Amino acid sequence: MIRIYQTLPLHRLLTLLGLMSDINHEHNLIRWRFNDLINTKLKTVSIAFAALLLLNSTAIAGCPKTLDFKKRYLASEQSVHLCEAYAGKVLLVVNTASYCGFTRQFRGLENLYQQYRNAGLVVLGFPSNDFFQEPRSEDNVKEFCSLTYNVKFPMFEKTRVAKRNADPFYQALANQSGDYPRWNFHKYLLDRQGNVVASYGSSVKPDDESLISTIESHL
Secondary structure: OHHHHHHOOHHHHHHHHHHHHHHHHHHHHHHHHHHHHHHHHHHHHHHHHHHHHHHHHHHHHOOOHHHOOEEEEOOOOOEEEHHHHHOOOEEEEEEEOOOOOOOOHHHHHHHHHHHHHHHOEEEEEEEOOOOOOOOOOHHHHHHHHHHHHOOOOOEEOOOOOOHHHOOHHHHHHHHHHOOOOOOOOOEEEEOOOOOEEEEEOOOOOOOOHHHHHHHHHHO
């Protein structure tokens, strides 16, 4: 480069140096504008992400204690926060079993769900072997419920429900109702605010007039 400069006339050399200076200036300007654009985009993304976190934390912070739990769907790796998924719904929470004299209630529960789901009712099923009548694997439980009773309402992981070793979710339900399940197909009815408004023993069928009347009064 020095040799080239030495062979060029002075005015050509000055012109060349000026062009190089202009190119360098343009390069710096483009780089500055690019960095400024990236920084602006990053700030926008950061603000949006922070807003989402704030909205999420606010929603969870206002969650009823009875629904402030994360549960895994039956025979699945997918989990859901009960408050995020079901807050504002009327819920009928039932501990189920496949080898029980009340197992046929699956059909009535599904009918109830289909009849009132559009009005805001959701039936939540929690298989449990606490009473030694649900020894099946989760995959087998899911297959049984689907093939035998065409269950469409949400079913969740096998759960401890009896008082001695109850899952925290069931502890919360029992603390409000004053009643732990003593057998399969115990039913808790929660209003749209997540309050336990009624608790029904296993013998109360899904088509029981009192149960249906209470459900309808909260829809």
